Amino acid sequence: MSQMTNTVELERAADMALTEAKKQGASAAEVGISHSEGLSVTVRQREVETLEHNNDTGLGITVYFGHSKASSSTSDLSEAAIAEAVKAACNIAKHTQADEAAGLADANLMATAFPELSLYHPWAIDVDKAIDLATLCEQAGLDRDSRISNSEGATVSSHSGQRVYANSHGFIGATQSSRHSLSATLIAQDERGMQRDYWYDIKRDANDLASAESIGLKAAERTLSRLGAGEVKTGSYPVIFTAQMAPSLFGQLISAIRGGALYRKASFLLDKKGEQIFPEFIHVHEQPHILKALGSASFDGEGVATQNRDIILDGVLQGYVLDSYAARRLGMQTTGNAGGVHNLTIDSSTDADLAALIKQMDKGIIVTETMGMGVNIVNGDYSQGAAGFWVENGQIQYPVDEFTIASNLQDMFMGIVDVGSDVDIRGNTRCGSVLLEKMMIAAA
Numbered sequence: 001m002s003q004m005t006n007t008v009e010l011e012r013a014a015d016m017a018l019t020e021a022k023k024q025g026a027s028a029a030e031v032g033i034s035h036s037e038g039l040s041v042t043v044r045q046r047e048v049e050t051l052e053h054n055n056d057t058g059l060g061i062t063v064y065f066g067h068s069k070a071s072s073s074t075s076d077l078s079e080a081a082i083a084e085a086v087k088a089a090c091n092i093a094k095h096t097q098a099d100e101a102a103g104l105a106d107a108n109l110m111a112t113a114f115p116e117l118s119l120y121h122p123w124a125i126d127v128d129k130a131i132d133l134a135t136l137c138e139q140a141g142l143d144r145d146s147r148i149s150n151s152e153g154a155t156v157s158s159h160s161g162q163r164v165y166a167n168s169h170g171f172i173g174a175t176q177s178s179r180h181s182l183s184a185t186l187i188a189q190d191e192r193g194m195q196r197d198y199w200y201d202i203k204r205d206a207n208d209l210a211s212a213e214s215i216g217l218k219a220a221e222r223t224l225s226r227l228g229a230g231e232v233k234t235g236s237y238p239v240i241f242t243a244q245m246a247p248s249l250f251g252q253l254i255s256a257i258r259g260g261a262l263y264r265k266a267s268f269l270l271d272k273k274g275e276q277i278f279p280e281f282i283h284v285h286e287q288p289h290i291l292k293a294l295g296s297a298s299f300d301g302e303g304v305a306t307q308n309r310d311i312i313l314d315g316v317l318q319g320y321v322l323d324s325y326a327a328r329r330l331g332m333q334t335t336g337n338a339g340g341v342h343n344l345t346i347d348s349s350t351d352a353d354l355a356a357l358i359k360q361m362d363k364g365i366i367v368t369e370t371m372g373m374g375v376n377i378v379n380g381d382y383s384q385g386a387a388g389f390w391v392e393n394g395q396i397q398y399p400v401d402e403f404t405i406a407s408n409l410q411d412m413f414m415g416i417v418d419v420g421s422d423v424d425i426r427g428n429t430r431c432g433s434v435l436l437e438k439m440m441i442a443a444a
Contacts, residue, residue, distance in 0.1 A: 036161030140216030238364035247429035259326020288342030295428035301339035402444035
């Protein structure tokens with residue numbers, strides 16, 4: 001099926017579902033339909049380990065009878081299957097308890113402009129070419145050093161597809177997107193044991209990916225750097241979250257200001273809007289219209305227009321992260337975040353990259369990995385197993401692979417000393433390394 005035909009077919013199916021919902025007596029309805037195609041190849045020790053093709057289609061319909069709602073889904077876009085899915089949702093909704101907050105997002109908030117965000121760049125890569133690329137990536141890592149003793153493989157992945165969202169306000173929005181990645185995970189060994197690490201790149205456009213060799217080499221260098229792990233003495237030290245780890249820190253912020261946590265009164269940031277929760281130099285904002293970015297979108301999961309928006313400005317919490325349901329529960333308006341935030345951006349506060357932040361820290365811990373589920377959003381308590389590096393005299397001394405970092409998120413947020421210039425743009429959160437004033441560090 002051609003790209004254009006596919007999008008037209010999805011729009012036709014969406015219209016069919018909405019028409020059927022109205023016929024069945026629904027007062028409102030919304031439908032999301034997606035189609036995706038992809039290829040993933042993993043090469044391990046120069047042999048093809050996995051080869052996967054996917055070609056998936058799905059339709060989800062939600063109907064409302066007043067404030068009662070129900071949903072159903074199907075992977076069959078035939079007229080009969082769609083009618084059956086709608087009928088099933090309607091039958092359930094008629095027996096569902098009403099919820100005053102349930103319903104479509106307000107009609108006047110629907111997106112009316114659909115800027116070209118350059119999200120769709122299909123990659124004409126076949127299986128043989130993907131195998132060659134993955135082999136090249138792994139081999140570059142294996143050849144880097146004799147201590148690279150094994151591999152968990154190199155993977156080439158390419159996916160593209162279309163999604164249509166429509167509702168009974170008359171809104172219909174179609175998006176086309178692609179996502180391509182290349183990664184390698186290696187194992188190194190010396191007389192003190194084995195260590196593993198990885199590296200990857202991910203882009204909308206395969207032409208923007210780092211070279212296979214560079215990814216393999218970076219994976220090897222990261223793995224080698226973890227050999228010879230030492231111990232850290234228990235105490236309170238400055239901590240650097242690398243640019244790859246910093247998004248997890250700001251992910252806790254987003255979790256704490258999501259509507260669901262707020263209306264359940266299960267957040268340490270409840271009723272903190274308008275209060276300072278970070279140092280004045282911290283600016284956290286959404287940029288949903290960056291070309292080729294992984295988090296870009298012109299509308300959210302309810303059809304609401306996305307827009308540039310400050311979340312933290314001058315260290316002060318400006319607003320929450322709400323969809324229409326949570327907004328109604330809180331007596332507020334949706335922030336266009338049904339489905340999450342879009343390109344969460346934490347502005348750098350300094351020109352210093354990671355190396356410069358290490359010198360600035362002088363003595364402390366660099367965190368490159370965390371393990372476990374030790375974050376309590378209700379009270380902000382934070383305790384995680386971690387791996388990283390011990391720093392003294394502004395230089396990395398040795399890796400540390402078993403220790404615990406602990407604090408409270410309120411103290412961590414206010415204790416940010418600087419956000420580095422080494423911004424990682426490979427995800428939905430764009431941030432440099434973050435230097436914290438202090439955390440409790442305990443040897444495992």
